[in-house]
Amino acid sequence: MVVLFALTFASTAGAEYRIYWWQQNMAPNAQGYDRLTAHNHIYNELYFGPNAGWRSEVWEVTPAGYRHFDKWCVGNCFYAHPGYYYTYSYCSNRDGSTHFVYQCKDQW
């Protein structure tokens, strides 16, 4: 089991994973995406400030096109999951800029 996990991780470590998001102020078919330096990613967060009430979606896509960890929510939200996949750290603010999660803006 340990060997299988190690091989799986090695085969995906250099691959392109992306994190996508949509916010209520974007067109229904529009989407943002993030491609920061790869990390063994376990956490996504959307932050719009203390008056949050926006509908949003954040999801991840593997190199094979598999969509997973797909969450819709209202307001500020996060999704934490096991580090099965080698992908990116991500946070989006209302201004559309992206940051590592620990650099999320607390105001704008």
Added chain:
Amino acid sequence: MLVAAAVAGLLTQLGLGGSDKVQIGNGSVSALAQAAQAADTLPQSVLDYPFAERNFASPNGGGSRLLQEQGSLRLYAVPGKGGMLCLIEVDSAANTAGGACADRSVLRTGSIYMADRQEDGSRLVVGLVGDGHTYAEADGRRATVENNAFVLNQVEGGDFTVGSPTASQHVDIEG
């Protein structure tokens, strides 16, 4: 008396606050006023996420209440900063956690919710609703609101409804 109550209910549905959306209740969540128990404490893993510091009224999640427990899924309500309320979901079997914080006013016209896509393509929808809401419904299946929370499993459509005995509110999950 009956007429007065009916008129009051109609006015509530029409929205005295100027909104054209149907309103239910005043955004209060009585589950948060219940006496605290040990099970109400949020897992430390959730408190360690940067989300907690940015959104919770207290960094240690003070005032949180366990709303529902269904299998490995637990739902918590947490007071948030600046008038926000937060819904936190923790699935100990899947080793996942999620949260949504929004202004309390959202509860008058709908729900603070999260919808997670499942392996079969359906969605697990969990929500926090204000006092007065009694049910949530999707795909013709209804779940009872308990402790201001609901769980809708295997939702195939892109919307759901929350409501009371006299009014209902439509919620679009997608844009």
